[in-house]
Amino acid sequence: MFIEQSGEIPRTKYQLAVVSLSGELMGSCGIRIESPRHASIGCELGRQWQGAGAARDAGNALIEFGFV
Known part of the structure; x- marks a missing residue:
């Protein structure tokens, strides 16, 4: 897909x-x-990476990519 x-x-x-x-x-x-x-974003991380700020960093990069 x-x-x-x-x-x-x-x-x-x-x-x-x-x-x-x-x-x-x-x-x-x-x-x-x-x-x-207008957009929707999502992030899936392995358990060992949760809580380390990676989802926030990825989300910020997506927002910059989609809107800047």
Whole structure:
């Protein structure tokens, strides 16, 4: 499904990997552009990464990507 969404024009859905500074997969995050200046975001992380600020960092990056 994510591969199919990556080919849509215009593209409105992005699902991205979240990795640690050492390159370890932590989870994923996504943004779906619903309409101009409106979107939904989500983040899924492995238990060992929860509470470490990674979801906040990923969310901030998604907001910057989608709206800046």
